[in-house]
Amino acid sequence: MTECLKHQFWHFYLAQQTGEAFQAIYSNVNHAQDAFVGFWDVVSKYFQNTSGVLAYELLNEPWVGDIFHQPRLLEPKEADRKNLQPLYDRLNSVIRSNDPDRIIMFEPAVIISQFFESGLHHSPGGETFNNRSILSYHVYCADFNSTGPKSRAVCDALDEEAMLVRMKDLGRLKCGGFLSEFGAMSNDTSAEEEITYVTSLADEYIQSWTYWQFKTYNDITTQAYTGNVSAESFYAEDGSLEMNKVKALSRTYAPAIAGTPTWHFFNAHNAMFELHYKANKVCYKMHRCY
Secondary structure: OOOHHHOOHHHHHHOHHHHHHHHHHHHOHHHHHHHHHHHHHHHHHHHOOOOOOOEEEOOOOOOOOOOOOOHHHHOOOHHHHHHHHHHHHHHHHHHHHHOOOOEEEEOOOOOHHHHOOOOOOOOOOOHHHHHHEEEEEEEOOOOEOOOOEOOHHHHHHHHHHHHHHHHHHHHHHOOEEEEEEEEOOOOOHHHHHHHHHHHHHHHHOOOEEOOEOOOOOOOOOOOOHHHOOOOOOOEOOOOOEOHHHHHHHOOOOOOOOOEEEEEEEEOOOOOOEEEEEEEOOOEEOOOEEO
């Protein structure tokens, strides 16, 4: 682990072995895709009647594939079209056969995707499943150092552009969206400002979000802030809470709305919360709306 943390984790994506491993799944080399589909068959059968499962996320931060033998995969949208779309459609079929109503979360290819629209032309399985499909995406500012963003203006611009790209995807795919990773920051004031800015963007576009990460768990996929492997979590190495992060992430939200939200705003400075929504015409007691 110590040796791995000497490098940024994304460096490992560029290794030939990594590309070949992902491509083996996409191209079903030695039945690798069959095995991956079989994994999701087992998982969806096991959890099909479990109420506490929010969703199945098919593949977190998928790499584009074997760029050494297929360099075109580095072109925006190419890997999504060629490798991920067929895989996602196949996974959707096996999961829906076991658990038809569960939410499926899916991601575009990693790294190059943050500032380009996805090449995926439909949610897994197509339009029929749009009400049970969520585009999972991440927003990270690349202009950072050991404490957080180096330039507030640069990070604001990069974060906003990343969100705008994903909103274009959602407008085209017509499914749900979820900011499933962001942050990965220290407890510094600049990091607190970055967290507040990204969550405010999520509010602006009425997007759910989840911060990365709760605890370190000896994870090697960190940004390796000067060797401090706990830099991204809620907890310092001595076990104490990193309160700047906790404060930035403590935001009011509506857990249930009797209608369709149209405006969502939280002021991190004075804790004022504002929500506008279009009410459903018919709402019954017991908090069930139709």
